[in-house]
Amino acid sequence: MDKETIVHKSVLLNESVAYLKVEKGLRYIDCTLGGGGHTAEILRAGGIVLGLDVDEYAVRHCEKRFEKEIREKKLTIAKRNFAEIGHAAKEIGWEDRQVSGILYDLGVSTFQLKNEERGFSFTDKGHLDMRMDETLSVTANDLIYALSEGELSDLIRDYGEDPQHKKFAKAIKDLAKKARGTIRAEDLANVIKNNSVYKSGRINPATRVFQALRIAVNSELESLKESLRQAPALLKPEGRLVIISFHSLEDKIVKDLRRAPALKEIAKSPGVPSSEEIDNNPSARSAKIRIYEKL
């Protein structure tokens, strides 16, 4: 498929922008720019946006999509890991207590999933890369070869929470031997399927293994923790932190913000997408949105 015809359907779009309480002329940070869906809504409501993404393709796509807004200084885009949110804000002169809202829409974008060379998808014919940031040096393929079977099993247990981790680690190491240096995403997904006790069903049996590798390659949990450590200081009083997460490991880190002294949680239970949204966009099925407000 032509990359330019791919559209990323933004998850919980109206809800997240409403929770940010966007006001004209105030400052917002979109930590996960992706296709720019959330940023477009914040801009439409009159917000001034700093958009971050580690993915070169996402950055280039949004620079083109928002050419006018960038020229009018309503949007600044930076190719940055959100773990560096503090620096990124200060680089454009946004100091502590000057930002009205910060948004995270975690996980991968449709652009990343549909690009066959990146190895994020169960059907990718390309090699198992999984780096969101192409400047990282270790791919998922490298990781599989570098780790022992025991280490791989622990990784699938800890980052994929998959009870079949031991069996899968053995099957993946066997595949690695046969693949002689280059494992294809599709072959990995098939090996997991063949070794899983769950062969049919709505969810692909390789979902948790792919999740585990992706988390490890991109240091996703460490980046999220670091970013959420820095974000509250940037917010002005009553400024909001809105976070959309897609699995329990992310949600656990997000929930820890309850203990941050400078924040209050807006609702005890997280928001979830409507059944219409899930029917329309199955990738939204595991999304949870949590909102915190600066005291």
Ligand SMILES: C[S@@+](CC[C@H](N)C(=O)[O-])C[C@H]1O[C@@H](n2cnc3c(N)ncnc32)[C@H](O)[C@@H]1O
């Ligand atoms: C689900 S997509 C965001 C989609 C976007 N909200 C939209 O509506 O189009 C997540 C994006 O976050 C980016 N991302 C993931 N981890 C990141 C990190 N640590 N720092 C910056 N960007 C990150 C990914 O590259 C991806 O483009």
